Structure formats: structure tokens, C-alpha cells
Amino acid sequence: MRYILVSLFSLVLSAQDIAVRADKLYTVSGSMISDGIVVIEKGKIKAIGKASDIKLPAGIKIIQGNVAMPGIIDGHSTVGFSGLLNQRHDQEQVERSAPIQPELRAIDAYNPKDPLVRFLAHRGITTVHTGHGPGALVSGQTLIAKTTGNTIDETVIVSEAMIAATLGDSIRNAGTKAPGTRSKAMAMIRSELLSAQAYMRKVDIAKAEQRPERNIRMEALIQVLKRERPLLITAHKSIDIMGVLRLGKEFNIQVILDGAADAHLLIREIKASGVSIIIHPLMAYPRGEMENINLETPALLYKAGIPFIFQSGFEAYVPKTRVVLWEAAMAVGNGLSWEQTIYTLTLGAARLLGIQGRVGSLEVGKDGDIALFSGDPFEWTTRCTGTVINGQLISEGELLKD
Amino acid sequence: MYKSRLTALLIGICLGMMAQERPIAFTNAYIIPIEGADLAKGTLIIKGGKIIGLGNNISIPADAQINDLKGQVIMPGLVDSHSHIGSGEGADASAPIQPEIRISDSINVENTSIRRAQAGGITTVNVMPGSGHLLSGQTVYLKLRRGTTIDELAVEKTAHGYLGGMKMANGTNSRREAGNFPGTRSKSASLVREQFIKAQAYQAKIKLAAGDANKLPARDLGMEALVEVIEGKRTVHHHTHRHDDIITVLRLQKEFGFRVVLHHVSEAWAVADEIKAAGDGVIGASIIIVDSPGGKLETKEIRFSNGASLEKAGVLCGFHTDDPITDSRWFLRSGALAIRYGMTRNESLKAMTINNAKLVGLDKRVGSLAIGKDADLLVLSGDPFSVYTKIQETWVEGQRVFNRLDPSDRKFATGGVGAAMDTMDHTDLLEHESEDL
Numbered sequence: 001m002r003y004i005l006v007s008l009f010s011l012v013l014s015a016q017d018i019a020v021r022a023d024k025l026y027t028v029s030g031s032m033i034s035d036g037i038v039v040i041e042k043g044k045i046k047a048i049g050k051a052s053d054i055k056l057p058a059g060i061k062i063i064q065g066n067v068a069m070p071g072i073i074d075g076h077s078t079v080g081f082s083g084l085l086n087q088r089h090d091q092e093q094v095e096r097s098a099p100i101q102p103e104l105r106a107i108d109a110y111n112p113k114d115p116l117v118r119f120l121a122h123r124g125i126t127t128v129h130t131g132h133g134p135g136a137l138v139s140g141q142t143l144i145a146k147t148t149g150n151t152i153d154e155t156v157i158v159s160e161a162m163i164a165a166t167l168g169d170s171i172r173n174a175g176t177k178a179p180g181t182r183s184k185a186m187a188m189i190r191s192e193l194l195s196a197q198a199y200m201r202k203v204d205i206a207k208a209e210q211r212p213e214r215n216i217r218m219e220a221l222i223q224v225l226k227r228e229r230p231l232l233i234t235a236h237k238s239i240d241i242m243g244v245l246r247l248g249k250e251f252n253i254q255v256i257l258d259g260a261a262d263a264h265l266l267i268r269e270i271k272a273s274g275v276s277i278i279i280h281p282l283m284a285y286p287r288g289e290m291e292n293i294n295l296e297t298p299a300l301l302y303k304a305g306i307p308f309i310f311q312s313g314f315e316a317y318v319p320k321t322r323v324v325l326w327e328a329a330m331a332v333g334n335g336l337s338w339e340q341t342i343y344t345l346t347l348g349a350a351r352l353l354g355i356q357g358r359v360g361s362l363e364v365g366k367d368g369d370i371a372l373f374s375g376d377p378f379e380w381t382t383r384c385t386g387t388v389i390n391g392q393l394i395s396e397g398e399l400l401k402d
Numbered sequence: 403m404y405k406s407r408l409t410a411l412l413i414g415i416c417l418g419m420m421a422q423e424r425p426i427a428f429t430n431a432y433i434i435p436i437e438g439a440d441l442a443k444g445t446l447i448i449k450g451g452k453i454i455g456l457g458n459n460i461s462i463p464a465d466a467q468i469n470d471l472k473g474q475v476i477m478p479g480l481v482d483s484h485s486h487i488g489s490g491e492g493a494d495a496s497a498p499i500q501p502e503i504r505i506s507d508s509i510n511v512e513n514t515s516i517r518r519a520q521a522g523g524i525t526t527v528n529v530m531p532g533s534g535h536l537l538s539g540q541t542v543y544l545k546l547r548r549g550t551t552i553d554e555l556a557v558e559k560t561a562h563g564y565l566g567g568m569k570m571a572n573g574t575n576s577r578r579e580a581g582n583f584p585g586t587r588s589k590s591a592s593l594v595r596e597q598f599i600k601a602q603a604y605q606a607k608i609k610l611a612a613g614d615a616n617k618l619p620a621r622d623l624g625m626e627a628l629v630e631v632i633e634g635k636r637t638v639h640h641h642t643h644r645h646d647d648i649i650t651v652l653r654l655q656k657e658f659g660f661r662v663v664l665h666h667v668s669e670a671w672a673v674a675d676e677i678k679a680a681g682d683g684v685i686g687a688s689i690i691i692v693d694s695p696g697g698k699l700e701t702k703e704i705r706f707s708n709g710a711s712l713e714k715a716g717v718l719c720g721f722h723t724d725d726p727i728t729d730s731r732w733f734l735r736s737g738a739l740a741i742r743y744g745m746t747r748n749e750s751l752k753a754m755t756i757n758n759a760k761l762v763g764l765d766k767r768v769g770s771l772a773i774g775k776d777a778d779l780l781v782l783s784g785d786p787f788s789v790y791t792k793i794q795e796t797w798v799e800g801q802r803v804f805n806r807l808d809p810s811d812r813k814f815a816t817g818g819v820g821a822a823m824d825t826m827d828h829t830d831l832l833e834h835e836s837e838d839l
Binding site: 085315319 | 701839
């Protein structure tokens with residue numbers, strides 16, 4: 001009976017069957033297709049090509065647009081954690097009871113229905129890397145999710161993406177045991193990683209009956225030590241960036257630099273380290289640890305061959321979230337090529353986050369995530385006119401009444 | 403002492419001589435005069451800090467320095483009707499109403515925020531105290547000339563300091579748990595009413611004295627400023643977000659007859675018609691475009707389309723940066739985003755310039771390119787509302803204050819070491835009243 005039902009369904013169009021047709025279709029993995037069509041079946045891309053070459057299934061819903069591109073990926077955000085209202089009850093991005101808490105899972109706190117998640121979806125952002133933010137030495141885990149869905153299970157792509165850490169001034173308020181100086185912060189994180197190494201050895205060599213008791217904090221760090229998960233470290237000033245590079249080398253772990261306002265002053269060192277960067281929002285206000293931020297950093301990183309992606313970051317006040325597309329637009333206006341910026345927002349971000357098998361480009365077999373625009377996506381006066389996620393038109397784009 | 407005065411005098415003379423005496427002709431430019439049609443291949447001539455020629459085929463004085471713009475764009479310098487550049491400090495925590503405070507006493511004109519504003523094309527600006535008070539003090543209108551003292555940047559010196567308005571606020575920013583601050587909206591309005599009634603009584607005493615020094619009331623700096631307000635000589639710049647708070651401002655305006663500009667007006671879309679119906683005492687609205695709603699409860703319903711709603715209702719609408727809430731360097735982006743959400747291009751251009759000039763009462767001097775007006779202009783590489791366009795040059799009264807080709811200026815546009823070394827740390831700002839929105 002069950003088998004019959006399934007086959008009956010496969011004969012009719014599913015809710016996640018849709019075709020997107022655009023004057024300019026940017027696949028990112030290949031070249032731009034004039035008057036192109038993407039056919040999505042059951043949420044996955046089934047076919048792609050010139051409209052004249054594609055045979056559409058009868059009755060399929062067609063979404064039209066001027067410009068279409070793969071759904072945009074926000075490289076690092078706290079959306080779904082730092083909610084719209086900015087009241088105590090909707091702020092989950094940092095827990096200040098202790099300075100080091102890698103065991104805090106992102107899936108336990110993500111609110112896929114926060115209005116700001118929807119706000120981003122309306123603007124073509126289909127995937128976010130979000131979770132515990134800056135503000136504690138080790139603040140917790142991050143996840144990767146689509147910007148639609150009612151529950152975390154429905155929307156999550158990677159439930160344990162990275163472990164978030166921070167160096168610099170902002171971590172000094174995280175509880176009575178928070179580090180009071182930069183050297184202390186480095187000493188604390190070193191000690192923690194050493195403890196995790198010792199715990200890992202015990203787990204690895206012990207016979208079943210001698211195994212140490214489970215320790216979720218250590219288990220999280222073991223994943224970092226085994227290079228199964230990156231340690232994402234927010235650091236802006238040169239001294240803190242150098243600290244990140246030092247930790248990566250000392251423990252042979254994969255570190256990813258987050259923020260990195262001074263990156264343009266350390267191009268040679270970062271290049272030599274092989275570390276990737278999730279660069280600060282370009283329109284962040286230049287002050288405090290970010291006083292040196294430079295709109296030309298993305299162009300400089302690209303020229304040096306340092307892998308980087310864009311982010312919307314964390315905002316304590318207004319705007320409560322930034323829009324990664326708008327931040328990236330400032331890079332296009334300051335020396336990074338149009339094509340490279342589109343790539344960085346899509347396939348580049350997917351590769352750095354390790355989700356290129358599912359999203360980031362318009363290729364057969366990948367998720368049907370598409371952003372539609374009235375014109376050049378980077379122009380300030382261009383509007384997002386539709387967002388498709390998993391083959392569902394989840395937004396008609398930015399509304400004039402927004 | 404004598405010698406230093408002489409030096410000052412000599413420097414003064416030199417500065418006077420340096421004031422642009424030789425005419426400069428900008429030729430072959432796409433000129434957006436704001437009031438009047440664009441000129442596709444126009445010429446703009448300036449001399450002595452003023453515009454002396456504007457047209458398609460006008461004669462250029464023989465001694466003029468020619469600046470062939472090769473098709474680049476000229477528009478008036480931008481007017482920002484609400485900013486906190488210069489790292490000023492307004493009223494302190496001692497009381498919710500402090501009309502005697504002058505922001506001009508604390509502005510550092512050498513702060514890099516002023517250089518960044520010049521890089522963003524802002525030539526005239528209303529610098530305000532913060533919104534943490536019902537009334538946080540007197541604002542100051544500046545021209546962003548190059549200078550080392552507030553006197554050199556102020557639009558105009560007056561008997562009591564400098565030309566400016568009066569900053570007020572309602573809603574939640576001006577509420578505090580501590581001290582004599584209000585705890586509710588009704589209490590806020592009540593304290594403001596009391597203060598204006600006091601000012602009316604003070605004004606009556608002055609009138610009664612009819613110039614007789616013996617009958618004049620004792621001087622009161624706060625009351626003097628408030629009398630200027632109720633006599634319409636000093637405009638109230640009123641921070642307000644929620645629809646009901648906006649209506650409260652209109653109610654108080656009607657009762658006391660002051661002239662007011664509504665600032666931020668996050669829910670303008672809900673009460674645009676009421677703002678229009680309020681009459682001439684409500685000069686208009688100065689709005690902010692932030693990248694997302696929320697961050698504070700009062701702005702959770704903010705809309706990008708506020709500009710479009712105000713335009714449709716016929717309300718005079720300007721934009722502001724509220725720097726550091728939005729960055730002066732991309733002020734033009736605010737106008738572009740308003741177009742994105744339904745404002746007309748023409749009205750958005752005006753909102754960046756002449757409308758803002760009207761909101762601060764300086765439209766006779768700035769806000770459009772016309773003969774006799776101040777030579778405040780921008781040279782742009784392309785369309786003012788494109789992300790790809792660069793502000794190449796900013797001119798104030800015939801002097802170039804920003805030149806993108808000069809590396810020491812350029813960094814104030816792009817950022818980098820030294821471009822923001824004296825801005826306040828974020829955590830300082832959160833405690834500081836200038837975190838204003």
C-alpha cells in the first residue's frame with residue numbers, strides 16, 4: 001500500500017517542483033546563460049540551460065525574473081540567535097556564565113522563525129552560517145541552515161559547523177573567570193586545548209572499562225583537535241590575528257579567522273599560514289578594535305590568494321542584522337571584480353563552509369535555491385524579486401511596503 | 403600677547419586672500435542642480451566661495467581656471483540634518499531637560515569623523531546632542547570647511563553662540579529608572595509641557611519689562627533658549643519613533659507653537675497624513691534608513707518605504723546619517739535605498755540636499771546649485787545612487803576639502819590606518835548619549 005502511494009505521488013508534480021526563467025541566469029559554476037531556465041523537481045535542480053533547449057514538464061509553475069543567481073550564503077551571522085527585539089529573551093548568541101563553553105550546541109537555541117531570518121530570505125539570502133557569536137573566549141557551536149522552515153530539524157544543513165571563539169577586548173565581560181588580558185586569554189585557550197589532548201589520549205588508548213567519563217566539553221574540543229571541525233576565531237587587531245595563527249600552528253588545528261579588521265596589514269603572514277578568513281561586514285563602523293577597517297581588504301585578499309568569504313556579522317544594536325549581499329556590494333565598489341564577488345557569495349562560501357555538494361551553484365543535483373533580482377544584485381536601487389529555497393517560492397522578494 | 407594677535411591678524415588676512423578669488427569653471431560636466439533640469443554637458447563657475455555661473459553655453463571669465471570634468475557628475479554638497487560627528491557630548495545625567503547645553507562647546511573639529519563626512523560628500527550638517535533626554539541641548543549647524551576651531555566651521559555666530567536648533571526626544575531613550583527622569587510617556591510629555599509653560603511666563607516677564615533693565619527677570623540660559631524656541635527662532639529637532647510618540651510631538655507643537663522637524667520617524671508610514679495635516683509649524687521629517695528593523699523595540703516596525711510614504715503625503719522629507727548609526731561616507735546610499743522602496747529619484751535627490759537645507763533653514767544658501775548660492779559641490783564619477791560611483795571631490799565655499807586622488811584624503815573614504823583612530827569604542831558609545839537612534 002505504502003509503495004503504491006509513493007509511486008502515485010511521483011506521477012504528479014510535487015510542491016517542490018518549479019521552474020525559474022531569467023534574462024540573465026548566473027550559474028556561477030559555469031558561464032551566464034541568456035534567457036536561461038532552471039527546472040527544480042522535489043527540491044533539487046533537475047535541468048538547466050537555455051530556455052529554447054529545455055523541455056518543461058506540463059503544468060509546472062514558472063517564476064520569471066530579470067537576473068537569477070544561486071541563493072546567497074551568509075558566511076557568518078548570529079541571525080536566529082540575536083533576535084529582532086533585542087530583549088533578553090531573544091538574545092542567545094553569547095552565554096557569559098563562563099569564558100569557555102564549546103559544549104553549547106547551536107541547534108538548541110536557533111529560532112528559524114525570528115522575523116530577521118525571514119527578512120534575509122526576502123533579500124535573496126538562502127543559507128546562513130549562524131550560531132554562538134563573539135563575546136566569550138569560546139562561546140559555543142555554530143550551525144548552517146536554510147532561511148526557511150518551522151523547526152531546526154527541517155532547516156538545518158550542518159548541525160555542528162564550527163566552534164566559535166574570540167580574542168580581544170570583547171571577551172573580558174564573560175563571567176568572573178573571564179580573561180583580563182590578551183596573554184591570559186591565550187594561556188587559557190592553550191590550557192583548554194592541552195586538557196582536551198590529554199582527554200583524547202585517554203579515550204583513544206583506554207580499554208572500554210577504563211574509559212574516562214564522558215565530558216561533552218572535551219568531546220567538542222576533540223573534534224577541533226582531530227581537524228574534524230574548525231575553530232572559528234573572531235579577532236580584529238593585528239596582535240589578536242597573530243594569536244590566531246599561532247594557535248593554529250601550535251595545535252595543528254584548522255583555524256578560521258573571523259572579522260579580521262587588520263587583515264590588510266598582515267597579508268604576508270596570513271598568506272603564509274594558509275588560514276581562511278570570514279571578513280567583517282564592510283560597512284561596520286570603524287571604531288575600537290575595528291578602527292582600521294578598510295573597504296579595499298577583500299580586493300587585497302583576493303590579489304594575495306587568501307581564501308575569504310563575506311559575512312553579516314553580529315550587531316548589538318541597530319541594524320540588528322546586516323545583509324551580506326549589501327556588505328559584499330561595497331567590495332565590488334572597491335576593487336573586487338563583479339564575478340569574483342558573486343562567486344564569493346555563493347560557491348566560494350559553500351566551499352569554505354564545506355556545503356558545496358548541496359548549495360552554492362546552479363548545477364543538476366544541487367538544492368533548488370535561487371535568488372532573483374530586478375537588475376544588478378549589487379546596485380543599491382535593485383530589488384530582490386523572489387527567493388526560491390528547496391524548490392519552493394518562499395518569498396516574492398523585497399516588498400515596496402517594507 | 404600683542405605679537406600673537408598680530409600673527410593671528412596676518413594669518414586672518416592670508417586666509418582672506420586665499421579665499422577663492424580667481425574664478426574656477428567646471429566644464430563638460432553632467433550637472434544635477436536639484437532645482438531645475440539636469441544639464442547634460444554643462445558648465446558651473448564659482449568665485450569667492452559662491453556660484454557665479456551655471457548653464458550650457460555660458461561665457462567663461464578670461465582669468466578662470468578651467469577644470470574639464472570629461473563627463474563626470476556635479477551635484478550640490480549633501481546636507482545631513484542629523485549627525486553626531488565631531489565626538490561631541492551633550493547633556494549629562496543630572497536632569498532630563500537641559501536647554502542651556504550647547505553641543506558647540508564640545509565638538510572636536512579635528513576628529514576624523516569630520517574628514518570622513520567630507521569624503522562622503524557632506525558639506526552642511528546639523529550636529530546634535532544625543533537622545534537620552536527629553537531636551538538635551540542646543541544643536542549647531544556646521545559647514546564642513548577645513549578649519550581648526552568651531553568658529554571656522556559654524557554656519558553663523560549669533561549673540562548666544564552659534565546658529566543651531568534644539569534637540570528633543572520622546573519614547574524610550576529619554577526614560578530612565580534613576581533620578582528625576584520620566585518613567586512613562588505621559589510623564590515625559592507632562593515634564594515638557596511644564597517647561598514650555600515656564601518659558602512662556604519668562605517670555606511674558608521680558609515683554610512686560612519693555613526694555614527696562616530693572617524690570618527684566620534674572621538671566622536664565624535655559625529659558626532664553628526656550629524663548630527662542632517658542633518664538634520660532636530656534637527649530638526643535640525632535641527624535642521620535644513610534645506612531646503615538648509622533649502624534650504626541652504634533653500635539654505639543656500645536657499647544658506651544660514652536661517650529662519642529664521630526665527625526666527618525668520610524669513609523670512615518672503609519673501617520674504620514676497626520677504629519678502633513680499638522681500645518682506649517684511642522685517643517686517636515688528627517689528620516690534614517692537603516693539596514694534592518696529592530697535592535698530596539700521602538701524601531702521594530704521601521705520601513706524602508708518611509709520616504710515614499712512621506713513623499714506621497716506631501717511632507718517635506720530629508721534624510722540623515724545619525725552618524726555613527728549610519729556612516730557619513732555612504733550617505734548617498736540612504737537616498738538610493740529609499741528609491742529602491744518606492745520614493746521617486748527626484749524626491750530622493752532633493753531629500754539629500756534642498757529638503758534637508760529647508761529643514762535647517764539654510765535653503766537660501768545651500769542645497770542646490772544656483773547663482774548666488776554657496777559654492778558647495780561634489781564631483782562624482784557617475785550616477786549619485788550607484789554603488790560603483792566614487793565621490794572624487796568635495797568643495798565647500800569654493801575650497802576643495804576632499805580629493806580622492808590625494809592619498810591622505812583617500813583613506814578617509816576607504817578606511818585604513820589613521821582614518822578612524824579617534825572614534826569612540828563601541829562599548830563607550832553604548833554608554834554615551836550619542837548612540838542616538
